[in-house]
Amino acid sequence: MQHWTSPSDTPPQLRPCVATFGNFDGVHRGHRAILDELTRQGRERDLPAVAVTFDPHPVEVMHPERAPEIISPGPLRDELLEQAGIAGLLSLPFTTEFAQTSAVDYVVDTFVTGLQAQALVVGADTRGFGAGYTGDVDLLRSLGEEHGFDVVVIEDQGETERWSSSAVRTHLAAGEVAEASLILGRPHRVVGTVVHGHHRGRELGYPTANLGADSLGLVPADGVYAGWLVRLDLPEGDPERRLPAAISVGTNPTFDGQVRVVESYVLDRTDLDLYGERVAVDFVGHVRPTLRFDSIDELLVAMARDVERTRDLLER
Incomplete structure (x- = not known):
């Protein structure tokens, strides 16, 4: 997938095209409905599919006090867009100056002049x-009638609730990772580099892979979860790539910790x-909230239960 930041720099091989635009945070099933129609339009017209974000x-620029936490920051979002079949991604730098652009000028400059879009899916x-x-x-x-591009409108998507980035954030904030996964169409993912921690897990018989401060992805509410640790440096199909994890x-809190950490014990x-590997942590189900234990023995009993509950959730 090609990536650029100004309509005037659109690669010649990507125009004309079919296009869409939005923030695409999380690239959830609602987004996928739009992207699926976009790529279908592209195949039908023999044109590349381009997303604008x-x-x-x-x-974050206009109202920073209520800026949302990002579910899948830049690189994660871009990878998901590429997997959806997008050939090009135009990432417009959003500034207070850009915000003063009229809606007409934005559409004409971006989609008519820059991308030469023949269809816009929204x-x-x-x-x-x-x-x-x-x-x-x-x-x-x-504007489509005036400038000669079709507009294809996709109705709101959802089953028990509307599929939206806001709904995903709400579920993750409550630790409801299974409910978030239903909207995302996949387990929610956090990606980072494995770093050294306090090595308490190893001392207790449950060595963990701790994500560093460079991790990407919205971290769910404090608690214990069942999921998968994916070793991104290993090739697809390698039996050691995707491992079940608590x-x-x-x-x-049992050790009076101050820093919030994401750590995974591979069952x-x-x-x-x-250490030093780039890994993904995929959250599948909630096991229990975070608790403070009065003794190491109580903690060990709880950790053993966590492992069995994790095993059960992943097998199901």
Whole structure:
């Protein structure tokens, strides 16, 4: 997938194209419905599929006091977009100056002049873009008629609730990783480098892989989770790449910890040396909230239960 930051720099082989735009945080199933239709339109018209997004998130610039936590920061989002079949990603730098661009100028400059888009695929809730938050689907249709591009509108998606990035954030904040996964269409992922911790887990018989401060991805609420540790440096198909894990998120209150940590114990493995490896932690199910124990013995009993509960959740 090619990546650039100005409509005028669009690679010649990616225009004309079919296009969409949005923040795509999490690239959840609602986004995938739009992206699937986009790539279908591309195949039908024999044109590449291009996504347009903004960096940073517009709310972070315009209303930083209520900026959302990002589910899948830049590199994670971009990888998911590429997996969805996107050939090009135009990441527009979002600034207060850019925010003054009228909705008409934004559409014409980006999609008509820059991308030469022949079709624009958007969600039915697309609104509030351009200066004064005036852009909406009706404006896109009007400009499409004027400039010769089709507008394809995808209705809101969802089953028991609307699939949205906000809903994913709400579930993750509550530790409801299984519910978040239903919207994402996959387990929620945090990626980072394995670093040294206090080595307490190894001393207790449960060595853990601790993610460093460089990790990417919204960390769920404190608690114990069932999931997978994926060794990203190993090739697909390697039996050591994806390993079942009990995951702890929190400050280790039994040991009066102060720093919030994501650490994973690979079930039944004490032989792994993962320091320095780039890994992904995929959250599948919630096991229990974080608790403070009065003794090491109580902690060990709880950890044994956590492992069995994790095993059960992953087998199911």
